Amino acid sequence: xxxxxxxxxxxxxxxxxxxxxxxxxxxxxxxxxxxxxxxxxxxxxxxxxxxxxxxxxxxxxxxxxxxxxxxxxxxxxxxxxxxxxxxxxxxxxxxxxxxxxxxxxxxxxxxxxxxxxxxxxxxxxxxxxxxxxxxxxxxxxxxxxxxxxxxxxxxxxxxxxxxxxxxxxxxxxxxxxxxxxxxxxxxxxxxxxxxxxxxxxxxxxxxxxxxxxxxxxxxxxxxxxxxxxxxxxxxxxxxxxxxxx
Amino acid sequence: xxxxxxxxxxxxxxxxxxxxxxxxxxxxxxxxxxxxxxxxxxxxxxxxxxxxxxxxxxxxxxxxxxxxxxxxxxxxxxxxxxxxxxxxxxxxxxxxxxxxxxxxxxxxxxxxxxxxxxxxxxxxxxxxxxxxxxxxxxxxxxxxxxxxxxxxxxxxxxxxxxxxxxxxxxxxxxxxxxxxxxxxxxxxxxxxxxxxxxxxxxxxxxxxxxxxxxxxxxxxxxxxxxxxxxxxxxxxxxxxxxxxxxxxxxxxxxx
Ligand SMILES: Nc1ncnc2c1ncn2[C@@H]1O[C@H](COP(=O)(O)OP(=O)(O)OP(=O)(O)O)[C@@H](O)[C@H]1O
Ligand SMILES: [Mg+2]
Numbered sequence: 001x002x003x004x005x006x007x008x009x010x011x012x013x014x015x016x017x018x019x020x021x022x023x024x025x026x027x028x029x030x031x032x033x034x035x036x037x038x039x040x041x042x043x044x045x046x047x048x049x050x051x052x053x054x055x056x057x058x059x060x061x062x063x064x065x066x067x068x069x070x071x072x073x074x075x076x077x078x079x080x081x082x083x084x085x086x087x088x089x090x091x092x093x094x095x096x097x098x099x100x101x102x103x104x105x106x107x108x109x110x111x112x113x114x115x116x117x118x119x120x121x122x123x124x125x126x127x128x129x130x131x132x133x134x135x136x137x138x139x140x141x142x143x144x145x146x147x148x149x150x151x152x153x154x155x156x157x158x159x160x161x162x163x164x165x166x167x168x169x170x171x172x173x174x175x176x177x178x179x180x181x182x183x184x185x186x187x188x189x190x191x192x193x194x195x196x197x198x199x200x201x202x203x204x205x206x207x208x209x210x211x212x213x214x215x216x217x218x219x220x221x222x223x224x225x226x227x228x229x230x231x232x233x234x235x236x237x238x239x240x241x242x243x244x245x
Numbered sequence: 246x247x248x249x250x251x252x253x254x255x256x257x258x259x260x261x262x263x264x265x266x267x268x269x270x271x272x273x274x275x276x277x278x279x280x281x282x283x284x285x286x287x288x289x290x291x292x293x294x295x296x297x298x299x300x301x302x303x304x305x306x307x308x309x310x311x312x313x314x315x316x317x318x319x320x321x322x323x324x325x326x327x328x329x330x331x332x333x334x335x336x337x338x339x340x341x342x343x344x345x346x347x348x349x350x351x352x353x354x355x356x357x358x359x360x361x362x363x364x365x366x367x368x369x370x371x372x373x374x375x376x377x378x379x380x381x382x383x384x385x386x387x388x389x390x391x392x393x394x395x396x397x398x399x400x401x402x403x404x405x406x407x408x409x410x411x412x413x414x415x416x417x418x419x420x421x422x423x424x425x426x427x428x429x430x431x432x433x434x435x436x437x438x439x440x441x442x443x444x445x446x447x448x449x450x451x452x453x454x455x456x457x458x459x460x461x462x463x464x465x466x467x468x469x470x471x472x473x474x475x476x477x478x479x480x481x482x483x484x485x486x487x488x489x490x491x492x493x494x495x496x497x498x499x500x
Contacts, residue, residue, distance in 0.1 A: 123322065
């Protein structure tokens, strides 16, 4: 029952975000600031994680190829498939739910408990549009991050595979070109865009509607991480069924 | 003028406001006094439209708030200035940015016009050297003054202050009180101030309502409050030793 009410108020919130827009000159500055914080601010951690996970995927695949009949190019192939289909879009989004999501919840939540949101509303500002809209727009650039993550992940696989002695460079390159289906990349970016919207809005919801003081801000950030991840995992399943099934 | 007609407000089982009616005139500093937890902040937030009363109506110059459309409510809010109990300055903006915020948001003024206006109001609240600082870098009293500057920068028709001088030294507190009164008279606006500071009451209490347990226990002027026989009011007013002495002297003088 409670969940239904939350879904309802989440939907109302989304509608409100797009009503009575803030003046463009102000909004532009807000969007640029959010791009800097949410997108560029996450670049480092995503590159770091993608690189090493890509390496581990390549090593794991190689170690499990004990049968002589399996073609050598499988290492590259498996690395590419797992990075493009799942690791980059989904795994990175869970990381982002922790990094960007809890940042969004705690910054909006702090504004709520210190009455800054009330102050906005008293002035007649549509606080939801002012706070959430620029985050949604900024995160529409999230697919670029994921594209970089895919590239770095495969690069990590190549380095670990070749320099670890698990595969030759030629085999690996052949593997990543084998049976390439461009739609898999499209599928990944569709997922990423949906996750970007979730990453911007669910943490905002938890921050905006929180009650209480500083302690509750911390709790709200945790709850927000849990729900953002759960929703991403469920949508991942549904979208995969829908687009590839 | 703001008319309040029999408003009720509860949070779950906590009944905070239990039927309050009163009227706040234009050009006067109206005070709401009462103990901590008596519902002053909740009452003020109802006047602002941040909380909607469960029952009863509030009208601002004849416009009944709950009957206005969303856009009309926002337009009305642009005529209100509010100083929150905790200042509620935007952390991400400088002092100057905070005060300029409503101007940037709602006017078409050029940067230099806005800058002049910001300088003017910051001077008005006696803050001249903190323009570029962030809220976390200035004292609580300075934050209060920035909040007042932000509340008056748009020349509001209604000014609401929630304990504007709590946390200030007595001298600055009186300065703030006088400032609020001057602005009220100069621009002929409707001002409502929450306070539990008896100095403010003496200084600017042109109309005072006393809240206790969610009802309006007493209402009158600063001259009347010292002569009233209402026990709840006298207990509140004369809770400090200083005022007990003042009262004793007053009674002795009368006899
Ligand atoms: N959002 C809320 N949810 C639940 N209870 C609330 C809420 N806001 C206020 N209350 C309750 O209403 C009562 C009055 O609170 P209010 O903040 O109006 O007091 P106050 O007179 O402003 O006190 P102070 O002088 O300390 O600021 C308190 O008992 C408080 O617990
Ligand atoms: Mg209060």
